[in-house]
Amino acid sequence: MKLLGNMAIEQQELTIAGIRASELVQTYGSPLYVVDQKDLTDRIQTFVTHFSSEKFQTNIVYASKAFTNLYMAQIVAREGLSLDVVSGGELYTAIEAGVDPAKIYFHGNNKLPSELEEAVAAGVGTFVVDNDYEFTWLQEIAEAEGRRIRVLLRVNPGIEAHTHEYIQTTNHDSKFGVSIFDKQTIPFVEQMHHSEWLDFAGFHCHIGSQVFEAESFFKEASEMLAYAKKVEEELGIELNEINLGGGFGVYYTAEDQPFELATFLAQYIQHIETTMEELGIHPEVISIEPGRSLINNSGSTLYTIGGIKETIVGHPYLFVDGGMTDNPRPITYQAKYDAAIATRMKEPIHQTYRVAGKCCESGDVLIKEVDLPKAAPGDLLVIPSTGAYNYSMSSNYNRIPRPAVVFVENGEARVAVKRETYADLLRNDMRMEGGTHVI
Ligand SMILES: *Cc1c(COP(=O)(O)O)cnc(C)c1O
Numbered sequence: 031m032k033l034l035g036n037m038a039i040e041q042q043e044l045t046i047a048g049i050r051a052s053e054l055v056q057t058y059g060s061p062l063y064v065v066d067q068k069d070l071t072d073r074i075q076t077f078v079t080h081f082s083s084e085k086f087q088t089n090i091v092y093a094s095k096a097f098t099n100l101y102m103a104q105i106v107a108r109e110g111l112s113l114d115v116v117s118g119g120e121l122y123t124a125i126e127a128g129v130d131p132a133k134i135y136f137h138g139n140n141k142l143p144s145e146l147e148e149a150v151a152a153g154v155g156t157f158v159v160d161n162d163y164e165f166t167w168l169q170e171i172a173e174a175e176g177r178r179i180r181v182l183l184r185v186n187p188g189i190e191a192h193t194h195e196y197i198q199t200t201n202h203d204s205k206f207g208v209s210i211f212d213k214q215t216i217p218f219v220e221q222m223h224h225s226e227w228l229d230f231a232g233f234h235c236h237i238g239s240q241v242f243e244a245e246s247f248f249k250e251a252s253e254m255l256a257y258a259k260k261v262e263e264e265l266g267i268e269l270n271e272i273n274l275g276g277g278f279g280v281y282y283t284a285e286d287q288p289f290e291l292a293t294f295l296a297q298y299i300q301h302i303e304t305t306m307e308e309l310g311i312h313p314e315v316i317s318i319e320p321g322r323s324l325i326n327n328s329g330s331t332l333y334t335i336g337g338i339k340e341t342i343v344g345h346p347y348l349f350v351d352g353g354m355t356d357n358p359r360p361i362t363y364q365a366k367y368d369a370a371i372a373t374r375m376k377e378p379i380h381q382t383y384r385v386a387g388k389c390c391e392s393g394d395v396l397i398k399e400v401d402l403p404k405a406a407p408g409d410l411l412v413i414p415s416t417g418a419y420n421y422s423m424s425s426n427y428n429r430i431p432r433p434a435v436v437f438v439e440n441g442e443a444r445v446a447v448k449r450e451t452y453a454d455l456l457r458n459d460m461r462m463e464g465g466t467h468v469i
Contacts (some may be wrong), residue, residue: 031368031369031370031412031414032281032284032368032414034066034069034327034328034330034414034415035066035068035069035072035327035328036048036068036069036283037066037330037414039375039376042373042374042375042376042377043202043372043373043375044253044370044372044375044412046064046066046438046439046443047067047068047439047440047441048438048440048441049134049438049441049442049443051218051332051372051373051410051412052372052373052437054089054332054333054438055192055334057412058443058445058449059433059434059437059449060330060332060333060351060410060433061330061332061333061334061351061352061356061415061433061437062331062332062336062433062434063330063331063356063420063421063433063434063436063439064329064330064332064433064436064437064438065102065328065436065437065446065448066247066328066329066330066332066438067105067228067290067327067328067433067438067439068326068439068440069327069328070105070107070328071105072326072422073291073323073324073327073328073389074090074105074106074109074111074324075109076291076292076295077090077111077129077291077295077318077320078090078109078110078111079292080292080295080296081295081298081299081318081327082241082375083298083299083302083303083316084345085303085306085312086302086303086306086312086313086314086315086316086317086431087314087316088299088315088317088318089112089273089315089316089317089318090111090112090115090318090320091111091112091114091135091273091317091319092106092111092112092113092114092315092321092324093118093276093319093320093322093324094106094113094114094115094116094120094123094124094320094321094419095114095115095321095419095422096321096322096325096326096411096417096419096420096422097117097314097321097325097417097418097420097422098120098123098124098330098418098422099123099435099446099447100123100126100127100326100399101127101435101437101444101446102125102127102325102446102455103124103128103129104128105126105345106129107128107130107133107280107413108432111133112133112134112135112136112155112239112317112431113129113133113134114134114135114136114137114319115134115135115136115137115448116136116137116138117138117145118142118145118148118149119146120143120155121134121136121145121149121152121154122148122412126151131152131153131154131155131156132153132155134149134152134154134155134156135154135155135156135157135158135182135234135273135319136149136156136157136158137158137160137184137234138158138160139160139161139205139206139207140160140161141157141164142317143171144403145236146164146167146168147171149170150168150171150175150177150179151175151401152212155180156180156181156182156231157180157181157182158181158182158183158184159181159182159183159184159222159233159331160206160207160208162218163209163242165181165218165221165222165225165228167226168181168228169225169227169228172227172228173227174176174228177376178181178227178228178229179227179228179229180228180229180231181222181228181229181231181404182231182233182234182271182273183207183208183215183219183222183229183230183232183233183234184206184207184233184234184235184236185207185208185209185210185215185233185234185235185254185255185257186204186206186208186209186210186235186363187210187237187250187253187254188209188210188211188236188253189246189249189250189253203465204296206236207234207235210253210257210340212229214349216261216264216265218255219261219265220256220265221266223265223267226400227280229318230267231269231270231271231309231317232258232269232270232271232272232273232313233254233257233258233261233269233271233272233273234247234272234273234275235250235273235274235275236274236275236276236277236319237250237275237277237340238277239276239321239322239463240277240279240280240322241277241278242279242289244289244290244294244297244298247274247277247298248297248298250274250275251274251298251301251302251305252301252305253354254272254274255272255302255305255306255309256305256309256310257440258311258313259309259311261318261402264309264336269311269312269316270313270314270315271312271313271315271316272313272315272316272317273316273317273318273319274316274317274318274319275318275319276318276319276320276321276322276323277322278291278294278320278322278323280322280323280326280327280415280418281327281415282366282367282415283328283366283367283368284368285297285366287357289404291346296428298318303314304413311334321418322418322419325416325417325418326415326416326417326418326419327415327417328417329415329416329418329420330413330414330416330417330419331356331357331412331413331414331416331418331420331433332372332410332411333350333351333352333410333411333412333413334350334351334408334409334410334411335348335349335350335371335405335406335407335408335409335410335411336349336350336351336388336407337349337407338405338406338407340385344384345381345382345383345384345399346383346384347383347384347386348383348384348385348386348402348405348411349384349386349387349388350385350386350396350411351388352387352392352395352430352433353386353387353388353389353396353430354389354391354394354396354422354425354427355387355425355426355427355430355432356420356421356424356432357387357388357396357413357416357420357424357431358420358423358424358425359398359419359423360421361394362375362392362423365438366397366414367396367413367416368397368400368413368414368415369385369396369397369400369402369411369412369413369414370402370411370412370414371402371403371405371409371411371412372409372410372411372412373409373410374403374405374409377403377404378403379401379402379403380402380403380404380405381401381402381404382399382400382401382402383397383399383400383401383402383405384397384399384400385397385400385411385413386406388428388430389427389428389430390428394469396413397413397432403426409437412427421435421447426450428449429455431450431451431452431454431455432447432449432450433449434447434448434449436449
């Protein structure tokens with residue numbers, strides 16, 4: 031297993047930010063989500079430093095759906111990033127964390143009228159309009175509230191990114207946004223531009239997730255800027271912002287070869303500057319929206335190994351005390367992960383194991399093949415690179431309480447989210463006895 035961020039090995043044992051894995055589990059329980067805070071803030075600063083230009087303003091918008099809670103949103107705000115939300119719940123979390131509403135972008139293909147109202151009332155800075163229904167609702171709400179609303183339009187530039195089918199978002203029949211090849215799109219922009227209550231600021235797009243080809247992003251930027259230029263000319267307007275979304279690929283296993291972030295970001299900026307020059311277009315702001323690439327490699331999950339089962343065929347199973355409830359990505363996307371036995375980091379490889387969770391689904395296998403030292407019940411297993419789309423996609427399937435989330439930095443650990451209890455599982459349950467139900 032590759033050591034990431036502030037991981038190290040002390041006498042056979044994995045430490046994260048100077049704290050032994052076994053100490054974390056003894057104190058906070060198992061399974062446990064652990065976030066390496068310094069690694070996270072360093073990566074945030076890599077984005078801020080390298081995605082910057084003297085020719086335009088840049089804006090790093092954290093895609094909070096990757097991993098959010100009050101603690102995380104506070105870090106994002108403190109580091110000066112903007113933040114995007116896709117639901118009333120994510121918005122509520124950001125506002126409660128003290129994120130400046132002016133720095134919030136509201137995304138989503140079906141924002142509910144009630145969510146739009148909440149967001150307008152909260153003073154959300156930018157709404158990324160997905161379709162004409164939303165435009166109509168937003169206009170009505172803006173008028174009722176007597177407030178002008180800044181909007182971007184989500185468009186789909188038809189870039190094929192090489193990634194899993196479920197996480198491709200810009201092929202032509204995507205549920206997100208409107209196509210730049212649709213003849214109705216420019217008239218729609220014109221309508222928004224003329225709206226008394228909306229301030230049409232520009233375009234947004236997002237080509238997919240876990241994309242490894244720098245070329246895909248360069249192509250996206252070129253297509254978007256060319257389209258923006260066309261719209262500016264046809265409608266005689268000037269666009270303020272082009273938001274290029276996220277999707278930058280990250281390392282999970284030795285099969286992944288992500289680009290070096292600082293180098294890629296600098297090349298991306300250069301490509302955008304050159305393209306803007308060539309096209310003669312000058313939006314004031316260029317934004318990107320990293321989610322996974324910001325948080326994923328800073329997060330790890332610690333599990334306790336239970337039974338170890340030899341089967342007639344296939345590699346033996348190592349059973350762990352979590353599974354698809356805390357990490358639904360393997361069962362959902364066939365995602366691959368690496369692992370190590372956190373208390374036997376330097377022991378020689380003994381054999382290939384499968385790592386299975388405890389849920390009642392045959393597909394609840396976190397890792398299909400991983401080479402590990404000889405494991406014993408009670409050993410700790412670490413799965414690194416679980417920062418994104420693990421906690422945020424977790425569930426209570428089989429009534430399994432969610433693990434705690436702790437942030438670690440310089441030998442100190444802080445609980446960001448408490449472990450769920452059985453009582454938490456029943457919090458909204460109503461008993462049948464005792465008469466009438468009041469809805
Ligand atoms: C999911 C999403 C992102 C972030 O994607 P990552 O792959 O996590 O970087 C950014 N923008 C939008 C609109 C998204 O839906």
